[in-house]
Amino acid sequence: VGILGGAVGIGLGSWMSRSLMQLYQRFFSFPLIDLGVDPLVWSAGMLASLGAAVFGALRTARSVSQLSPAEGMRPPAPPRFGRTLVERLRVLWRHLGFVGRITIRNIARARGRTLTTIGGVALSAAIVVLSFFGQDAMEAMIDVQYRLVERQDVSVVFHAEHGRDTLFDLRRMPGVVRAEPELVVPVRMRNGWRERRMAITGLEPDQSLLALLDREHRHVRLPTSGLLLSRQLAKILGLSVGDDVDIEVLTGRKQQFTWKVHAVVDEYLGVFAYARLDELSHRIGESYALTGARLRADRTRLDELGTELKNVPGIAGVGVKARVVQSFRKTLQESQSTSNWILMIFAGVI
16 A cells, blocks of 8 residues: 555656646747656655555554553544533533534544544645635736736837837738837936846827726836836835936947836836937937837737738737737636646645
8 A cells, every 4th residue: 555655646746847837838838848757756655655554553453552452442432521611501412413412522632632533624725725826816917917018909029120110111001000119228226236137118108909007006207307116126226216227238239338227116016217219219229129019909900900010020029919819818828727727736735
């Protein structure tokens, strides 16, 4: 039984880890991961289970062998002989049946076992609730990110920086209702010995297809000048409003300059830095530059628009939000399904 238990335990653990690693490998494209099972792990698990089973059996057999035959055949005496609290409540006690009284007495006279059982049931129930909470939390995140924050229907990324004429060309494409520019500049931000590699996103002041929200879902306006940082980024770099941060651009002419922090907000999701597009363009030596755009389109003409955009040579990528959300939900459902099964098994074991 010990060997069988070890084999089942190791097999179950291998299946769970293999399932999760297959999902991670497909999602992150890890090139060098061996998903096989090591025979040494099987052997160690079975030996550990066998040792635990043998130890428990020998200990029980030793305690029983020390009893005389007559003593061993007697049923165990209850450890507590006094009346329980419920027995003192005569009105309640009289209405309990024979089985109910035995149950109450067993619970009251084995308090440690009762508390352990209640704790185990509570923990297993918490694990089950946790599995469903994770799913609900991800659904809430999808709703906030793709409904409240990202309001575009299509996002476009260019191979290189383009000028204002490109934005006008996008607005003339079939099905486009509104087009807003976006400039993403990869940088290294430094404050003394602290640094962070990330990107500064430049937006128009009147942009509406990307909503900047704080933790309470309130809209945050871009400052007239300077940087808008998330609270977490400001904490990482040790910055506050009014501080200067050293910026090193990692592409193009790799300019270096100092920029003042004009606003810090409690972000809902992620770590970010935003600035006005015209000011960011000027900082990198351009009068007006964009590396992408967000489009609101007639949803009945999304396929036509997507085909048109993919035929433009300067466009590196086209993302249709509906398809992105669908793909994300599919991947999330697969990973969460495996995780939920694992958590349910753990809850059952507890």
